[in-house]
Amino acid sequence: MLDNFLVVLINTGIMLLYAVPGFILSKTKLLKSEHAKILSTILLYICSPLLNIYAFQKVTVTTELSVNLLITFGFGLVTMLALMMLMALLFRKKNNDIRYRVATVCAAFGNEAFLGVPLVEAILPGFAAGAAMCTIYLTAMNILGWTLACYLITKDKKYISIKRILLNPATIGLVIAVIFYFLDWHFVSIPKVGIAFDNFITILSRMSTPLCMIALGTRLASTNMKSLFLDPLRYVVVSIKQFAFPLVIFAVVLLIPIDVEFKKAFVILSAVPSAQITQSFCELIGEGQEDSASNCLLSTLSCILTLPLICLLFELL
Numbered sequence: 001m002l003d004n005f006l007v008v009l010i011n012t013g014i015m016l017l018y019a020v021p022g023f024i025l026s027k028t029k030l031l032k033s034e035h036a037k038i039l040s041t042i043l044l045y046i047c048s049p050l051l052n053i054y055a056f057q058k059v060t061v062t063t064e065l066s067v068n069l070l071i072t073f074g075f076g077l078v079t080m081l082a083l084m085m086l087m088a089l090l091f092r093k094k095n096n097d098i099r100y101r102v103a104t105v106c107a108a109f110g111n112e113a114f115l116g117v118p119l120v121e122a123i124l125p126g127f128a129a130g131a132a133m134c135t136i137y138l139t140a141m142n143i144l145g146w147t148l149a150c151y152l153i154t155k156d157k158k159y160i161s162i163k164r165i166l167l168n169p170a171t172i173g174l175v176i177a178v179i180f181y182f183l184d185w186h187f188v189s190i191p192k193v194g195i196a197f198d199n200f201i202t203i204l205s206r207m208s209t210p211l212c213m214i215a216l217g218t219r220l221a222s223t224n225m226k227s228l229f230l231d232p233l234r235y236v237v238v239s240i241k242q243f244a245f246p247l248v249i250f251a252v253v254l255l256i257p258i259d260v261e262f263k264k265a266f267v268i269l270s271a272v273p274s275a276q277i278t279q280s281f282c283e284l285i286g287e288g289q290e291d292s293a294s295n296c297l298l299s300t301l302s303c304i305l306t307l308p309l310i311c312l313l314f315e316l317l
Contacts, residue, residue: 052176114208
């Protein structure tokens with residue numbers, strides 16, 4: 001039990017250190033808050049789809065794995081949609097306030113890819129399917145993110161479309177990754193250049209965590225600390241996202257007949273802090289940037305305590 005706690009604590013703490021360069025560069029005026037949009041574009045359009053390809057390159061096609069990944073997609077889609085709808089219902093009287101609309105999305109979306117992948121790989125080192133599971137979960141979130149989340153933030157129905165579900169970077173990256181997966185084709189099998197090309201994909205995909213945290217550090221440097229730490233709404237988001245939701249997911253996975261590694265990964269993914277991708281969406285659509293950044297910042301800072309505590313539940317699986 002203590003080992004799990006320490007592994008999560010150390011790895012979460014190290015990931016938070018990635019925010020320090022962004023904070024320092026912003027404070028020294030070498031980075032500005034508007035540069036966060038550039039970082040968000042790189043994350044959404046390059047790192048996110050390549051992360052899907054990277055994850056599926058690490059596994060070999062089997063019927064059992066395929067079924068478990070399909071369960072993961074359905075589970076992620078249903079649970080995130082249910083939580084988002086519950087939050088929208090809870091805040092229905094505040095629907096005209098952008099702060100509450102952003103809080104609805106932040107409470108439902110977790111950082112399953114940019115923090116989830118390295119955490120699952122560190123906490124469950126023998127779980128080869130961990131990265132693929134995280135990216136499948138991320139794809140479910142991206143489908144909701146490019147459509148329902150953008151609609152909730154902007155109240156603009158143009159975001160609800162089949163085109164946005166199918167033609168977004170993460171979905172395109174997943175389609176490519178799944179094709180290679182079912183063909184059981186890996187980049188390393190390419191004569192002479194295979195290893196180099198595999199490294200190319202790996203490096204770009206693994207840039208996602210540092211870039212994510214650098215963007216958060218940049219925002220932290222320009223954030224009003226009073227607003228960040230004294231706004232009760234931020235703590236509502238953290239309490240639901242990092243305590244209530246993981247406890248419900250833990251209770252649910254006890255009833256699902258899948259491998260214990262998948263159950264542990266589900267708990268980890270449910271307990272990761274609010275997704276930085278929410279801030280990325282807000283940066284791109286031009287609404288709710290400060291609120292999404294503050295929610296993500298407080299959530300990410302607090303996860304150094306909440307994640308290790310939630311992972312103590314592993315002993316009961």
